[in-house]
């Protein structure tokens with residue numbers, strides 16, 4: 001498939017995990033990809049791997065997605081190098097556990113900053129460019145099932161991801177007339193560095209796995225496939241949508257008598 005031939009995508013947090021899989025998938029479909037991440041060393045390695053595998057152009061940039069000057073510099077650098085940007089994937093994110101009664105202001109603010117403010121900031125910087133140039137574009141945001149159902153000890157993460165879902169719908173409505181589509185995905189439990197410690201705890205992972213109809217976690221590549229669809233012209237009439245990528249587990253309730261199945 002060559003759905004992204006001659007297109008340029010910025011993928012934030014693309015040095016590793018889901019972001020790396022997204023950048024790889026887009027590049028495999030002909031896209032030029034900008035790997036924007038706090039971790040420049042890992043971003044450089046990912047850009048080199050993708051370039052070697054698919055032969056297209058890649059660019060690794062050191063960016064903190066909570067820093068307006070850095071985000072503006074990222075766009076400027078992308079335009080200077082490639083002359084355009086067609087797709088933005090707001091993927092950079094962090095996770096953390098904290099009991100609500102013990103949560104500090106700094107923990108709350110950082111979680112909201114990196115997971116929600118960044119989506120506002122990076123989208124605004126790119127959308128201002130699209131509006132000024134009168135060009136269309138597609139944005140896909142990483143929400144989470146944590147913004148839909150409740151988990152303990154991560155209320156700050158849940159608040160941020162619920163915010164991403166609301167922001168996605170509002171932005172889709174506001175930008176639709178300009179040919180700018182904005183969608184989101186809600187991954188379930190995907191095996192990455194972010195979830196590694198939880199998945200290694202048998203008391204957690206056993207219960208989760210039983211409840212997921214497919215009885216396994218998702219892979220970054222499975223998230224990337226859905227995101228590539230949403231960013232592509234195949235989804236030209238999909239706007240303001242939230243797609244679950246969770247193996248069907250989020251809304252699956254088992255009866256106590258199902259425990260042995």
Ligand SMILES: NC(=O)c1ccc[n+]([C@@H]2O[C@H](COP(=O)([O-])OP(=O)(O)OC[C@H]3O[C@@H](n4cnc5c(N)ncnc54)[C@H](O)[C@@H]3O)[C@@H](O)[C@H]2O)c1
Nearest residue numbers: 013017018038064065091092093142144187189190192194
């Ligand atoms: N893994 C899951 O189960 C899961 C589930 C639902 C949603 N998500 C979301 O998917 C996205 C990717 O998650 P992942 O599992 O690949 O995580 P990860 O920790 O493996 O990768 C996150 C990447 O984001 C980068 N990053 C962090 N803060 C940044 C900042 N301020 N500026 C720029 N880059 C920054 C990191 O350097 C890293 O490369 C996140 O938004 C996460 O909340 C993940």
